[in-house]
Amino acid sequence: MKFDHILIRFGEISTKGRNRRLFVERLKRNIQNVLTDYPELTYHGTRDRLYITLNETDHEGVVKNIADVFGIQSYSLAMKCRSELDEIKKSALQAVQGLYKSGDSFKVTTKRADKQFPLDTNELNYEIGSYVLINTEDLSVDVKNPTINLRVEVRKEATYLTCYDYKGAGGLPVGMSGKAMLLLSGGIDSPVAGFLSLKRGLEIEAIHFFSPPYTSERAKQKVIDLCKELISYGGKMKLHIVPFTTIQEQIQKQVPENYTMTSTRRMMLKIADQIRENKQALALITGESLGQVASQTLESMVAINEVTNTPILRPLITMDKTDIITISKDIGTHDISIRPFEDCCTIFTPASPKTRPKLEKVARFESFIDFDELIKTAVQETETITIEYERKKREFEDLL
Numbered sequence: 001m002k003f004d005h006i007l008i009r010f011g012e013i014s015t016k017g018r019n020r021r022l023f024v025e026r027l028k029r030n031i032q033n034v035l036t037d038y039p040e041l042t043y044h045g046t047r048d049r050l051y052i053t054l055n056e057t058d059h060e061g062v063v064k065n066i067a068d069v070f071g072i073q074s075y076s077l078a079m080k081c082r083s084e085l086d087e088i089k090k091s092a093l094q095a096v097q098g099l100y101k102s103g104d105s106f107k108v109t110t111k112r113a114d115k116q117f118p119l120d121t122n123e124l125n126y127e128i129g130s131y132v133l134i135n136t137e138d139l140s141v142d143v144k145n146p147t148i149n150l151r152v153e154v155r156k157e158a159t160y161l162t163c164y165d166y167k168g169a170g171g172l173p174v175g176m177s178g179k180a181m182l183l184l185s186g187g188i189d190s191p192v193a194g195f196l197s198l199k200r201g202l203e204i205e206a207i208h209f210f211s212p213p214y215t216s217e218r219a220k221q222k223v224i225d226l227c228k229e230l231i232s233y234g235g236k237m238k239l240h241i242v243p244f245t246t247i248q249e250q251i252q253k254q255v256p257e258n259y260t261m262t263s264t265r266r267m268m269l270k271i272a273d274q275i276r277e278n279k280q281a282l283a284l285i286t287g288e289s290l291g292q293v294a295s296q297t298l299e300s301m302v303a304i305n306e307v308t309n310t311p312i313l314r315p316l317i318t319m320d321k322t323d324i325i326t327i328s329k330d331i332g333t334h335d336i337s338i339r340p341f342e343d344c345c346t347i348f349t350p351a352s353p354k355t356r357p358k359l360e361k362v363a364r365f366e367s368f369i370d371f372d373e374l375i376k377t378a379v380q381e382t383e384t385i386t387i388e389y390e391r392k393k394r395e396f397e398d399l400l
Contacts, residue, residue, distance in 0.1 A: 002098070003079060005054060006062060007049060007162060008050040008168075009073045009075065010027075023172070026175050031050075035066070040055045041057060066168075070174055070199050071168075071170075071173035071174075074167055079161045079162075080159070080161075083117065083154055085118075092108070092128045095150060099148055103138060104138075105139070105142035106140075107141060108124075108128045108129045108150045109152070110151075114155050174203055175203040178202060179204070180197060180281050180313060181207050181240075181279065181281050181284050182194045182206045183209075184207065184226065184227070185287070185343045186222045186223055188333070188334065191226045192328050193314070195327065196327075197285050202285075206227055207240045209244040209268055209271075210244060214348075215341075220241065223343075224239065239384070239385045239386075240383070243381050244271075247378060248344060250374065252348060254368055259357060260350050261349065263366055266304050266307045267371060271375055271378055273307070282311070283313050284311070285313045289319055289320075290318060294353035299356040303358070
């Protein structure tokens with residue numbers, strides 16, 4: 001079967017009203033971002049479909065790279081022909097002949113988007129199915145559980161024939177829900193929070209707090225590698241690496257040990273919020289799960305959140321750790337996260353952190369240090385890295 005197109009179907013985008021065109025256009029741009037190695041491809045969007053014209057390009061590489069693009073419900077390799085009955089029948093036969101083996105079965109499923117076409121769907125199914133059956137050997141009809149389901153979409157401009165559907169990533173196109181800043185540690189949780197945020201259409205930039213010499217360059221590289229995994233869902237990402245050593249050292253000197261975690265999280269939020277404002281983002285994202293550690297009790301969240309009025313999104317808030325680990329394995333971040341290189345959140349973990357910190361106490365402990373000046377310096381000295389998309393290396397068969 002000679003595939004000349006990829007037909008992309010929408011999921012949640014289909015529920016959008018007059019804004020649907022904007023969602024389709026954003027999805028097209030996101031797909032182009034992950035297909036930059038294929039400049040010969042051309043794109044055509046309609047209200048309910050997006051078509052990629054392969055122009056003699058090997059389809060396997062294209063299919064690999066769009067598998068994780070959010071906004072795609074499903075997609076199929078397709079043949080295109082004129083919307084004329086004889087052309088449709090000949091193309092259908094060509095499609096089936098290129099796929100079937102002796103003893104296989106098939107059925108025809110027609111969608112008549114062009115209501116002016118002279119035959120209705122039942123008549124089309126009969127005409128196409130009969131033609132294929134007469135011109136093949138050892139192929140039978142099975143309308144309930146066929147080996148090959150030949151799908152035919154008849155439109156005014158052209159007809160598209162497909163035989164297999166591939167599941168897309170679902171969700172909304174990245175960028176349609178605004179921009180937010182992800183507090184990205186080297187652990188398991190925050191990359192999963194980033195993944196779920198991308199799936200809801202958020203464009204994200206990552207913020208990582210780096211505390212040399214307590215944390216190593218390998219810890220920084222771990223975070224860069226996590227970003228590389230995440231950008232396959234959106235196509236590009238910026239990583240802001242904040243020098244955090246001086247602030248952490250001051251916290252260790254001034255704040256009682258059982259309050260150091262609370263104070264550390266507060267300073268992180270303050271810095272992240274300033275970077276968010278500079279980058280014109282609308283929210284912060286964390287990988288917190290309720291009750292998982294001392295800083296993730298409701299009392300701790302109240303004390304930590306007090307430093308900002310910015311919305312803080314917590315996609316994992318009700319998830320069990322086992323569920324989070326399962327997702328991290330599915331999206332390819334787990335093995336990176338468990339590399340044995342500590343981040344700044346773990347190197348100064350107190351033996352008995354407060355699970356119910358008092359806001360007035362932590363505020364008083366912090367009042368003896370000019371944290372505002374330290375925060376200003378940290379923001380100014382933040383290093384920004386643009387993470388480039390890398391081609392998917394999965395085998396094509398993994399998508400079947």
